[in-house]
Amino acid sequence: MASNDKPRAIADVSAGAILATVTIAVPPERVFRALTADDQIPLWWGADELYRTTRHTADVRPGGAWRSEGKGADGHDFHVQGEYLKVEPPHLLVLTWIAPWDGHNVTTVTYMLEAVDAGTRLIVRHEGFGAREGSCRDHGSGWERVLGWLAAFLTDEAGGKPRSVFHCRLIPPRPDFAFTLTDAERGLMKQHSDYLRDRLGDGGVILFGPVADPAGPWGLGIVGADDEAGVRALTEGDPTIRSGLGFRYEILPMISTIM
Template identity: 40%
Template sequence: MLQLSLPQAMANADTVMASAELPAAPDEVIAALVTREVERWWGSPETYRMIGWNADLRVGGSWSVVVETADGQQLPASGEFLEIEMPRRIVQTRRYGWDHPALGRQETTVAYLLEPIAGGTRLTICHGGFAGFPDAAAEHAEGWARVLGWLQGYLGGGGRAA
């Protein structure tokens, strides 16, 4: 059985890097990240939940989701898929449809890189486009560490249907 270490994340002036070892095959991890399955695990009652996930999973296809905060606000986010190499790599743009306190509506790019390892998958996230927004980069590094913790718990049996 894969001995899971805590997710790691860090940021510099432009880019956030985060990684985690996950107890699932790469195709299961990809499904959790880019299908309606995100609604099952991405968030918590104390923070926010993802609702209304919609994606056209092809290069040039769009995706959208609504971030529903703990106090009931509904904040849209969306983007486009730039690269898809199933199940090893997906690159997509991300833009908030609201004025994020540290980032505004600046478009960023998220790359999910998946590597098979014994007992599962190493997921590395490279989230770029934060030049000029160092506070947003630091905030997103903390956010990715939290999200990867949720994903570890979910894929480890904390929420998936058998």
């Protein structure tokens, strides 16, 4: 595949809309996942000198809610949220966008992904700014940066950038957890399994499964990521951790691997 085009964004303040585009040398399926998965957004959306997205949650279906949280370079927390209006993987995603810094006004973002010879042409349309010309211009500059971050992240990954491998130990809330599951806990563990299964391969999970420790079973995961922050983004999205029931992960880097 050819190298990426430079991201471009145009703010049409008279129409209260932004049009941004970039071509990325990976398939649409990979771009769509990077735009939607809880464990992906924190890996690429942001830069240390501006802000970093640290957490993203999304119920990726029409009517489902999404929310991103992060911290600015000045140390202040921020968030942005909305609702999915259309979800047609891997070619179309439409969502509302509500940001406190924009007065909690509701705008609409449309992602259109088209397979091309060079990979994926991604077009973003952000509309609904009305007469807020300054906000429209600022968001236009923002989208150009965001698409640049996305393209760099996916290009590094596709180029075979070496990834570190991490040992992840999921410790349950009690030693006999595997033998004393309630119906609700069985449902939670199914969500946990589905979450990790969806992230096999390019999602970073190499393998995962229970270990028959005489002191009490626990979950073993081997995960590939650029750094520990990437692993933590994945583990913090695990339904067991989000349940608040007392599960926790211990994460250690592997010194070397034979694969």
